[in-house]
Amino acid sequence: MLQPTSFFTHGTFKRLIQIFCPYRGRVLLIIVLIMMNAVLGTAVVPEVTRMIIDQAFPHKDTLLLAGLVLALIALPVVTGLLSIVTDYVRVTLAQYVMHDLRTGLYARLQAVALRFYTTERTGEIISRLTNDVDGVSNVLSTGLSETLSNSIAMLTTLIVMWSLNMPLTLLSLGLTPIFVYLAPRVGAVMRGASKERQQTLADMVSLLEETLTVSGALLVKGFGRQRVETARFSAASQRLVAIQVRQTMIERWFLLSFHIFFNIAPALVYYVGGLQVIGARLSLGSLVALIALQSQFFPTLRQVLSIPIDVQSALALFERLFAYLDLPIEIVDRSDARTLPHINGHLRFRHVSFSYRPEQPALIDIDFESQPGQIVALVGPSGAGKTTAAYLVPRFYEVEKGMVEIDGHDVRSVTQESLLQHIGIVTQETYLLNATIRENIAYGRPEASDEEVMAAARAAQIHERILQLPEGYQTVVGAHGYLLSGGEKQRIAIARVLLKNPRILILDEATSALDTRSERQIQTALTELQKGRTTLAIAHRLSTILSADLILVMDAGRIVERGMHAELLQQDGLYSRLYEEQLQSR
Structure with missing residues (x-):
């Protein structure tokens, strides 16, 4: 304190x-x-x-x-x-x-x-x-x-x-x-x-x-x-x-x-x-x-x-x-920081390390590359460093060693405002304002037209449900969106990111807390959301990332395995054990 x-x-x-x-x-x-x-x-x-x-x-x-x-x-x-x-x-x-x-x-x-x-x-x-x-x-x-x-x-x-x-x-x-x-x-x-x-x-x-x-x-x-x-x-x-x-x-x-x-x-x-x-x-x-x-x-x-x-x-x-x-501001724009221009979404981690406390590293030598439009999944046990790694991209935390690059630009060399314009985030714990559904969807683009808001809602598989509500898009969702179900809140969050239209997408266990029906609806919405975007997906349910272009298996802050789903199963390592455990728990 x-x-x-x-x-x-x-x-x-x-x-x-x-x-x-x-x-x-x-x-x-x-x-x-x-x-x-x-x-x-x-x-x-x-x-x-x-x-x-x-x-x-x-x-x-x-x-x-x-x-x-x-x-x-x-x-x-x-x-x-x-x-x-x-x-x-x-x-x-x-x-x-x-x-x-x-x-x-x-x-x-x-x-x-x-x-x-x-x-x-x-x-x-x-x-x-x-x-x-x-x-x-x-x-x-x-x-x-x-x-x-x-x-x-x-x-x-x-x-x-x-x-x-x-x-x-x-x-x-x-x-x-x-x-x-x-x-x-x-x-x-x-x-x-x-x-x-x-x-x-x-x-x-x-x-x-x-x-x-x-x-x-x-x-x-x-x-x-x-x-x-x-x-x-x-x-x-x-x-x-x-x-x-x-x-x-x-x-x-x-x-x-x-x-x-x-x-x-x-x-x-x-x-x-x-x-x-x-x-x-x-x-x-x-x-x-x-x-x-x-x-x-x-x-x-x-x-x-x-x-x-x-x-x-x-x-x-x-x-x-x-x-x-007098609170220290740890993450600031450099004096020579540039505006990040239009990007394709080429994401590169170059031997990145990070720690929350001295001598307690959270990430150690993280190195991987994602081409524009690819899906890279981060999997592993709790505390492995998956979310920490993803949050280095929008600079929620600052890289200590190594470099995170977008289209060849070190994220520390561009302004935070321009960087965040190109990144969209959907988390497991969806946060909604105690405002109307329209205001929540248009949070990142308040100037968006009604047609654009509804188009984003359709793509997120939530438009029809909104129309069933007494006041439609003008329905106030209540504190933390309590009047909506978990799946409905998640789809509104997806619509919010769709309306923002970022080039890089971070999915932080976006479906881990949902039932099967809601997960299927969310997956349909996420498929639409991921089209043409570079996606960094933090996955708890391995069934949601089977088609990922690259799966990185993390443990204790390190990448211990990498490859596609079939390749990782053949290695009979940590990924294979995690996958078998989830199959047995169903």
């Missing part, structure tokens, strides 16, 4: 700044708007209040009083309008940044090698794209702007308080250094809790993804494991409850101590300031203004002191997202 990167080691803060760089103009505008609002809300209002008490009242200046009262009425209107403008700019900025993060994550996940999806849990991936991104969204949309606003408001308030009375301001600050010391330490604890919380959420999403899909629900019900899975989910949910309670209580204890200080400090200012007013060393208006400023200062101070706590929690989210954004 991927682990979040370290903040200090990998420069998370620098990455955060880079995220906002394309929107530096909006950031600057937000800062200006917040500063204007802070000055009007924190500096002007107390000063107007002081002038009313110290000047308008003693001098009985009604004109000045009226003007100052009008100023007090106008200020909320102006600051309110400024807040609306600020919120609009802030929300749009946050949404643009979130859009960049979401699309960047999705694009990265589309670009990583296929092996990533064989090790990472689907629920973990979904959780990072949903729960983590949503958490970051809250930070960006409210946290950053509130942090900036409170910081500016606190600084402005402190300056005005200092100008009114320095000793009382110092008294107000009192225990502030203690809280400045505690805040980052509380934040570090919250950061760890936040990481644990997000991981627990990911575990819960993984459990949901595993047990609440059609296949998962069938597995659970089939083995009577409902209570067990419910208990697993309950345990994960209970862990989440404990983490969230711990997070809340840590923050509450910190805020309680601040709340006590918040109530003690004003009382001291009232007493000391009152003595100065009585001794005529401070005007009543200045004391009232100072207390008013103090009532504004402490809430903003509390928010500012919460910044380390909020930032640490947010960093845990960003680290998890950056871990995905």
